[in-house]
Amino acid sequence: MSDRQTDALGRLWPAYGLNVPDGPVVPVDLPDLFGRRAPVVLEIGSGMGDSTAAMAAADPDRDYLAVEVHTPGIANLLDLVERGGLRNVRVAEGDALSLVSGLPEGVLDAVHVFFPDPWPKTRHHKRRIIQPAHVALLRSRLRSGGTLHCATDWAEYAEAMRETLDADPELVDAYGGFAPRPAHRPVTKFERRAITAGRPVADLIYRRR
Numbered sequence: 001m002s003d004r005q006t007d008a009l010g011r012l013w014p015a016y017g018l019n020v021p022d023g024p025v026v027p028v029d030l031p032d033l034f035g036r037r038a039p040v041v042l043e044i045g046s047g048m049g050d051s052t053a054a055m056a057a058a059d060p061d062r063d064y065l066a067v068e069v070h071t072p073g074i075a076n077l078l079d080l081v082e083r084g085g086l087r088n089v090r091v092a093e094g095d096a097l098s099l100v101s102g103l104p105e106g107v108l109d110a111v112h113v114f115f116p117d118p119w120p121k122t123r124h125h126k127r128r129i130i131q132p133a134h135v136a137l138l139r140s141r142l143r144s145g146g147t148l149h150c151a152t153d154w155a156e157y158a159e160a161m162r163e164t165l166d167a168d169p170e171l172v173d174a175y176g177g178f179a180p181r182p183a184h185r186p187v188t189k190f191e192r193r194a195i196t197a198g199r200p201v202a203d204l205i206y207r208r209r
């Protein structure tokens with residue numbers, strides 16, 4: 001980690017951080033975590049946090065909960081939160097599915113899964129975040145009408161995501177196919193890399209019934 005990230009983590013973690021332990025599920029109280037009752041967006045695998053910080057800054061009436069396993073990314077997001085004077089971001093360190101298991105049903109306004117690890121080898125597909133059982137868990141935490149938004153530059157994963165999301169009886173495809181790129185999703189290095197390499201990026205936006 002850079003000195004700046006180390007410093008940000010040390011100073012800001014107590015106020016903005018949430019530890020997600022391995023093992024038994026720990027309940028998470030969102031109004032207590034954010035200090036208010038507002039719609040909450042869950043950002044799964046926030047990476048270096050650029051998307052989360054930009055979206056939270058542009059959307060102050062909703063709260064953003066980022067979850068990430070990579071400590072330098074968490075530290076970087078905390079630094080962005082401080083530099084942007086953002087009050088509507090909290091950062092969880094640990095496994096996204098464990099965090100989600102600790103949330104009550106129907107509490108999320110949206111779930112974002114932007115450029116999740118594609119795990120391209122067939123024998124590794126079971127590690128993918130978007131697969132039927134995980135989608136059922138994520139969807140159960142959305143309010144009725146809440147959105148599950150995925151983006152990927154991995155064509156085969158995009159097709160697999162679509163098949164999985166279409167098969168979930170509680171989800172409705174908001175666009176009847178791949179969605180147009182929404183302006184509110186910031187461009188991160190993963191998308192820039194995909195554009196440079198000529199790989200199209202697919203957005204999938206589904207609503208809970």
Ligand SMILES: C[S@@+](CC[C@H](N)C(=O)[O-])C[C@H]1O[C@@H](n2cnc3c(N)ncnc32)[C@H](O)[C@@H]1O
Pocket residue numbers: 044045046047048051067068069070073094095096097113114115116117188189190
């Ligand atoms: C390819 S990166 C994309 C980062 C970011 N969403 C973006 O678009 O720039 C995927 C991220 O997901 C994180 N990740 C993978 N599995 C995770 C899990 N089970 N829980 C939380 N984060 C996870 C990785 O550490 C990595 O930072």
